[in-house]
Structure formats: structure tokens, C-alpha cells
Amino acid sequence: MLDVVIALVPALLVSFLFYGWSQLLVLVVSCVGCVGLEWLIARFLMKRPELFSGMSALVTGILLAMNLPATAPWWIVLIGALVAIGIAKMSFGGLGQNLFNPAITARVFLLVSFPVQMTNWSMPAGSFVEVDAITGATPLSVIKEGLKSGLSIDDVLAANGMDMSMLLRDIGGSSGEISALALLAGFVYLLVRRVVKPWIPLSILATIAVIAAVFHGVDPEHFTGPTFNIMTGGVLLGAFFMATDYVTSPMSNWGGVIYGVGIGVIVMMIRYFGSYPEGMSFAILIMNCFVPLINRAFHQKKFGRA
């Protein structure tokens, strides 16, 4: 678990540089909230102090913070921590028992309950770097709105002063989404340390790329392309760090591929045809439901039973 924390550090640093102190506040509240709540619940509510997992709750805290806008008020973050730890994790019996990824459950809960605060991606004061463009909304929501009013994608981008070069530098959005490079670095670290296997993230990204390529190829006016879809809306954060969560992902390699493809398809369906601008959280949650089934269907290749 320590490895996961280390892997998240680059992305945290970048988001800190961009969003400044308010980002740090979200992070601290989220981490303290998650770890503290888990300890309290295990110790006093469940009376089984051995269920307190420490590091795992910290990872949930960091991931939750990376899923929230830096402008999120502290009480929203705390509610998120309560949902993540109290409802998504401890009520199932603690570490290893939960069906759904706690951080994503909390994010979706907050997104549905507090849509205004949760989609306020405006730049807070106190950034440590000069930002070229101040993006008040995520690229995906900008495009979704634009498409609804009958514009084509290029028009929307041009109207908002966006271009594709933003992708590796600064993407407006939740703090965990802003630098693809930093996320990639963390993921490579996890791969090198053999903490995660690459099949789930690769299958998610490949599925998104293929679907986006097909739709974009047929109608570039109304469907965004592969690069854009992979780089935005928390796909990288979700694919690298959330979908690979041991507890809520399938155990076998082929099971992982099915899971990844499922996430990719659901994300693209929500983005192209749904009312939400992005769907990574929903896609992961939906596929979480299928994990027990996938585990049942895909088994290890057994010796001498080919």
C-alpha cells in the first residue's frame, strides 16, 4: 500500500502546484477524515480494532482528494470521507470485504448530492504557476454543452480557447486529472514494483481508444477523438489507480481484461449518449458489481488439466 501512496505523489505535487493551498486543505481533510473515521468506526462502532487498516484508508483518502475539485468546501470532503469509509468500506466488513471502490463511491455520492460544488472547477486563488488559460469547466462538459446547442467540436474548442496541447500540461478538472504525465509516472512505478499488473488499465485505454476512433472516424463533428477521450475526465486516474484496486477488481488476468473492456465501453456510452459529460466513476462502479461474476467465470490455468 505504501507503494501506491508513493506512486500518487507526483500527481499530488502537480495538483498542489496548480491549485495551491486549497488543494492541500482538501487533501489533508480527506486523509485525516478517512483514516480517523476508519479508526473510530473499527474501534467504537464495530468494536474490532484489528479492522483498522491504516495505510489502505490513507490511499482511499488521497484518491478521494484527487477526485474532488480543489474548491470543494471542507465539509463536503468530510461527507465524502464518511461515505467512502463508513458506507462503502466498513459497513461491508472493512478492508478486503467491500464490493465497491470506496473513493469512487464517495465521489459519485457527492456528485449526485452536491452537483454545484462538485462541478465548480474554477481556479482558486493561490496557484503557484502562471496558467495560460483559466478553465472554468472541464473540457468534456464544455463540449457536451456545446454539442447540445448544435455546435461542432472544433467550434466549441475554438470558442473556449482550448487546443490539444493542453493535455499533458493542465487539464481543468478534479485535481487528480490535471497532469497525465505525473499519473503515468506513478503508474510506471507501480508496474516496476510489481504492485499492479498492466492488463486492466491497458484494456480500458484500448477500448476507449478503439470506440472513440470508430465514432470519431464516422462523424468527427459530433464525436470526440481517442486522444481527447483518454486524456480527459479522469480516465487515466481511474484506469491507473482506481480500477486496479485489488479488492474491487477481478483476480485473473483474463478477468481483468473483461473488466477493463467493460469499463471502457460504459465510459464511452455515457460520454457519447448519456447526459453526464464523463462517466469514469459510474463505469468503474458498474463494473465493480460484475467482479464476483467475473471471478467465478475466469480461473487460473491449471497445471496438467489443459
Place this chain on the structure above:
Amino acid sequence: MTETIIWTVVILTVLGLVLSLVLFWVARKFRVEEDPRIDEIEKTLPGANCGGCGFAGCRAFADAAVKAGNLDANFCPVGGSEVMKKVAAILGCEVAETAPRVAVVRCSGSCANRPKINEYEGVQSCKVKAALYSGDTGCIFGCLGCGDCVAACGFGALSMNPETGLPEVDESKCTSCGKCVAACPKRIIELRPQGPRGMRMFVSCTNKDKGPVARKACSAACIGCGLCEKTCRHGAVTVADNVAYIDPAKCKLCRECEAVCPTGAIHGVNFPKPLDKDAVKKRIAERNAAEKAAQEAAANPVKKEENNG
């Protein structure tokens, strides 16, 4: 507006009628004929579903009893004679009187009596431990202390005494279902008749090693010396494989074996008074002397006659 309400009411009513007819037909068509006595017996049984009778649960027991028509092969250890009599009344058959039994832990190897000679660090399960080796004390027959019996007990009648490291039976809760007997890999626990007012004697040891080996491993071990066997006048005690066993059917609760046992491996429980060992020993010595004298007298009848004459 009114039309909508009317239509809703009509549709729902018709739907309800049709569905109830379907349900009625299904219930008729698929009804399973069942002997009403099964339900009746099930209600009489304790309903613990413990499996102590050898069936999957109380209903399975009731089913089997009704099918058999008698209770010769079936007995509910939890309910005991009382419940069995009621069941027999429902079935209209006789049932043999059975003495109520209770689980007895036959090991005195407490931490004080039986020092540990190594440290076990595997899974805390007697079954796992026994599969790996002989245990963390010198005694290879005694309690392993991981509490498989406690976990097996469905009535909370067993608990581990942290001081002795041995399981203890709460006699008021024990239903003699036999789950603990099956759970113990060392076969230490035995179901024995409760005895009058709970009074009973048993050998609290199963060590089959030779005396010195057993004694070295545990100060409270049965060393197979045979003193109890010699002392018992009821033929209740037998020593086989270096370990004594008291047959509860023959035991008259005189506590003489307990008094003579050099290691204290024989236990008597629920007696109103504590055992006065010296008094019992004295009684035995006097009796033996008298018997010896009588024997000698019988061996030399001539001498006797002379005296008389």
C-alpha cells in the same frame, strides 16, 4: 381525470383477480402431500438444528422419524428423554429411557501440570496443529488448547479457561450433541452419563505412553499403575494401553479410585463434600486387612477348628 382513476382501478382489480386465480391453480397443481406429524414433531423438537442427531436439522430428523415409524435408530441428544417421549407419543410408539449425558474433557494438562516444550506459531486450530506435529507439550495425547471444541459448540457450553489453557464445560448449557467430540482431533472429549445429581467419576487423561514418559510430560497424567483397578470392588475400572477408564454403568461413585490415584488423574465432580483422601484410604486398608484375615482363615480351617475345640 376521473377516467384515469376508473381505468386504474379496473385494470388493477382485473389484474389482481387473474393473478390470484393463477396462484390458486399453481398451489393446487403443485401441492406436496406431507404427513402432518412431521410438522408436529418438528415443533416438539428443540429447534436448535445442531445436527447432533446425525441429521441435517430438526426437520430432517422429524421426517426420518415419521418415515421409520419408530424411534429405535433416532435420538435427539439435545431434547433428551423428555422430548423423545413427546415425539414417541405423536408417533404412537415406545421409546427407551436414556440417561442424560454431558461432555467431559478428559485432560488435566493445565499450564501448571504440563509444561510447554516448544512454541506453536501456525494457525490457531487444533486440527491444523495435530496434522503438523504432536503438540507444544511433551504429551502427545493431551489437549492442544486451540479451542476447536469451543468453536464447534453451538450452545456456548464450552469455553477456554485462560489460566489452565483447557476447555471447560458449562453443564447447564451442554446438550450432549457431540459436536465437540467430533471436533477434537485428540478425541479427549467424551459424552458420559450425567450421573445422579450430576455426580460422576472419570479418568481425566488419555495418555497411552508408559508411566514414566507420561509422568515426565504431565504431572497429572494417568501412569497406568493399576491401583484404581485393584481397588475398585465393582469392576468399573480397567487399565488398557497404560491408561485407566471408568465404565460409568458400573461405577458406584465410592470415590475409592480417586483417593488412591497417585497423580490425581481421576476426577469426581459435583459431590456434595470434598474427598477426604486419608479417611477413604484408611477405610480401604482396613477392608483389605479384614479380607486378608478372612482369606487366611478360610485357607486354614483346621487351625480354626482346633481353636474352637
Place this chain on the structure above:
Amino acid sequence: MAKLTFSIGGIHPADSKLARDRKIEVLPLPPKVYVSMFQHLGAQAKPIVAPGDKVKAGQIIAEPGGFISAYVHSPVSGTVKSVAPRKDLAGYNVMHVEIDVEGDEWAEGIDLSPELVTAIPEDREFILDRIKMNGVVGLGGATFPTHVKLNPPPGKKADCLILNGAECEPYLTSDFRILLERTDEIVVGAAVMQKVLGDCPCVIGIEENKPEAIAAVRASVARLAYPGIRVEVLKKRYPQGGEKQLIDAVMHRQVRSGGLPIDVGAVVQNVATSLAVYEAVQKNKPLVTNTLTVTGDCLPVERQHNYLFRIGMPLSYIAEQAGGVPEGAVKMVSGGPMMGKAIANLDAATVKGSSSILYLSDATRRKPEGPCIRCGRCADACPMGLEPFLLRKLYAAGDAVALEKNAVHDCIECGCCLYSCPANIPLLDNIRLAKAQVMGIIRARNAKK
């Protein structure tokens, strides 16, 4: 040349071959030896001596108790003191013959000279008889009687004899030392077994971490020039020396579940067994000695030893000869750290298959168990492709049918699952019980048929 390895799972524990440079020393005779009647797989041997009998080293003192069983010989000369149960390694009572050692006189007909006998007997039955009468059993761990294994049932033919020199368990170095010091004898032993198996080819598999042994065996094979023997380098990976894994690596054939190696035309013998076969057939010397490593992470290198011991020496005697139990040792293991058995009773006597006394420090203690986070590492590590996390769950639920469906009886008890678990869950402990349960069910079913 490409290094060979098996296809599924496996782990890479640290090598820890601390005693690899220590030459084999011959242990002096103790005042007493205790010869176990249960030194092999199968039926217990029946003692044929009584207290007071004079015996010579190499004399038969017990006969096989069944088809799968083995002769037991006296390792020393002296007087039989008793024939009685005695506690074995695990603390359970096993019949032992206790012998007071007097001098060192060997039985007639045993060639004790060091000369290498390279001429292979032509008569197959003669070879098998010598192997049987001299009580040779497999020394790779299972101690299966060798004459049974070398005599495949009719209709089955060996395509390849594999000599197992992998020694994939950490710490152990006895196989490595005999590969270096008794190379020629091992190669002759291989040629003898080839003859028994109908002149099939022979592969000597050695893990890459023993380059000296590889070079020595290659030189010996070239010098002795028996047909059809070659050396293959194996990847360093545990459990490379597992029978099924080794066959997979060398022959690229997988023994089917419930099958025997001979079903795919393979016969696997340990290099130490090959040495015992050489001594039995070429020298008529019974299996009364073997090599054992005294090692461990809390033992300084100068106190690590490789010993040639007489079977029946108490472990405590060997430990004493090696300077006593070292400070800081919290565990004593006989065998490797992965599959070895904890020594519950240091007074236990050595047996034919004894391979080490391993002292382990506090660092090797089991760590507290955490919750399973379903990372699947145990499943990745399992060389049999099983899913230990699932088997543990099914065992806890008591679902014997599902356990069998998930092939719990294929488990080779290598311990990879336990080693790889980040939550320190004692997976193997539970699986071993589950396996025993399912094996019992399968046996009962087969008996009914």
C-alpha cells in the same frame, strides 16, 4: 543454451546457500543410534532383530512391511538394545531399533573401497534386486522406494530419466556438495538407472546458481562417456525441483491431475538417490549414510557444515557436533525453509531422507495475519495453477465438492502461496487439511468402484 523452467507460477526466494563452500565432513560415530522403521513412504518396516542381537553395519534389521516399503539396515555395528516406540521428529511415537555402537565392523560383501566401478551390470533384474535389498529410497523428500519407481507397470515405458539436481530450496547445499565431490559416482548411478529403464536418455537438471556443479557434472559426463546423458541448466526459481515442475521444464510435458510421472514417460530421481543407487548396485553398500547440511540465518559461516552422517544418529548429536544450537535460533527445521518440517523433538533420530538441520532466527517468525485484499498473488505464485485464496474460503465453508472441482488435491504443498501473501495469511495450513479431506473422499469413491 537456453535455461529451462516450468510454465506456471513460481517464486524467487533469496538463495541463502550459506554452506555452499563447506566440504563434506564425516561425522564420528555416536554411542547409540536409533533406527526408525518408518523411513520411507508406504508401509512401516518390520524389525527382524531382538534386544541382545549383535549386528554389523550394513546388516538387514527390518524387512519391508508391504509392496511399497523398504528394507532397513543397521548403520553401525554393535548390540541391539531395544525395539520400542520412540518419538520422531514431529513428536509422535514410531517403532525404532536402538543399537549400542561397538566398533565399526561392516557386513560381508560390501565394497568399501573408494575405487570407481564404471562397468554397468547387464542384468536388469540383478540391478533392481540390489536396489531393493539395499533399501534405497528416493532422497529428494518423498522417500518413495526406488525399486518400485524404477520398475514401471507393464505397458508404460520411460522416455527420459531426469536427475534432479535443482536443489531449489533456499539454504540446502547437500546436493550441491555431492554434485561437486562425488560427481563421477552420481553419473555412474544415472547410467545404472538408464540401464534399468531400458537405456532411455537421461537429463541431469541443475539450477543456474550452481555453476561449479554444472561444470563438474558436464566434465564427468564427457569423461565417462555413457550414451544419452546430458546436463541441462535450469532457471533459479522455486519450486523448480518439484517432480511435476521439473518434468514440465525438461520435457515440456505436464503430468495430468492424479497421474504419475511415468504416464508422460518420465522418471525423476534425486542426485542423492543416484549416489545411493551407485553404492547399492556397484558397491553392494546399503543406504545407511546420507549427506546433511547444518545451516541457518543465525549461524556464522564457519559453523555451517555439510556432513556425511550415519542414518539413526540423533539430530541432537549432530547439532552438538556442529557446536550446539546457536544463539538467536527460534526455529529448527529439518529440510528446507519452504517445505521442511519443524523439529518438535531434537532427540529424534535422523532417517534416510534427512537433509538438513536449519536454524532460523526471529526474523523468520510468522507475522500477524491481515485481511485478504484479493490481490491474487497466491494464484499467480501457485505452480499448479490453483487459487489458494478460493480454496481457503471453500474449506472454511466446508464445501468439499467445490474444493475438488477447484483441484485442491493437485496441491504439491510447496508453500508458494504462503510466501507470496502480503497479508501473511496461512493459506497452506488450511489447504493441506482441505487436500487431506478431498483425497479421503476420492479414495473412498475409488474403493467403492
